[in-house]
Amino acid sequence: MAKTNGEALDLLDVERTDATFADYVTLAKMGIVRANLITVFAGYVVAASYLADNVLLYLWETKWMLLLTLLGSGLVIAGSCYLNNYIDRDIDYKMERTMGRPSVTGKMDGQRILAIGLGILAAGTVMLLIVNHVAAVFGLIGSFVYVVIYTMWLKRTHTINTVVGGISGAVPPIIGFAAVTPTLHIDAWILFLVMFVWQPPHFLALAMRRTEEYRAAGIPMLPVVNGFAITKRQIVWWIAVLIPSSLLLAHYGLTYVLIMLGLGGYWLYLGLKGLKLSDEQAEIKWASKMFFFSLLYFMAWIVTVVLVSL
Known part of the structure; x- marks a missing residue:
């Protein structure tokens, strides 16, 4: 009970x-x-x-x-x-x-x-x-x-x-x-900015996967209050902002720029694909892919930043 x-x-x-x-x-x-x-x-x-x-x-x-x-x-x-x-x-x-x-x-x-x-x-x-x-x-x-x-x-x-x-x-x-x-230094604030912009698409994807749990707990997460369609658009917009934000560190070199363009571009591509989905189970599966790719993006960004700074 x-x-x-x-x-x-x-x-x-x-x-x-x-x-x-x-x-x-x-x-x-x-x-x-x-x-x-x-x-x-x-x-x-x-x-x-x-x-x-x-x-x-x-x-x-x-x-x-x-x-x-x-x-x-x-x-x-x-x-x-x-x-x-x-x-x-x-x-x-x-x-x-x-x-x-x-x-x-x-x-x-x-x-x-x-x-x-x-x-x-x-x-x-x-x-x-x-x-x-x-x-x-x-x-x-x-x-x-x-x-x-x-x-x-x-x-x-x-x-x-x-x-x-x-x-x-x-x-x-x-x-x-x-x-x-x-x-x-200004780079400290750029690191802050990238981490700040990375989090909404990461956590909104998680919220889509756990929508019913958040609904049961009475937590007004975006997919609970406004549904999956708006949440998916928000995820895509945040990723679109993340790409130029990460490139504010372009002075780290061409390798850094190419890696971040590749990661950000592919994440945005995955996000845009999700906008076409209308079946709830397919949307949740898409959210899982987006969530796990966000983790990959995070680790790849951190490793790249550290390596190019050594």
């Missing part, structure tokens, strides 16, 4: 002692942490390329600062994810992909999740402060947008939630860049 909202929260707030180490890791959303740390590292490398003739040597000489930057960023992100789980425990039980989280099953009570989240966030912020105050400020900006603006407000009220929430996902490369030099 499905639990009511009140019953779910009553269960979650019962003190439990059977949480495992894996449960604590689950609430940190390590997939999100790892993906964001990759962009922190990319920002660090790009910044280093403007200060050092030998980037690899610079990375070795500043390895402890790099480690502190990555660890601090990881803790800020993980702490923010704990707070997200704490806030969303009244709706996560309605969605298949989140109903097994310890915050939902009752393995960990809400107060413990909140305390751990705040503690991890504070520890990460202190570490970034040791690096420099600019890195710490951007870490807190990302956390505030994700926890307060996205999770507590827009996620539950407006279809623009994924767009505004994308600010938090675009901040990590700036943190990495700022760790090397608090005086941010």
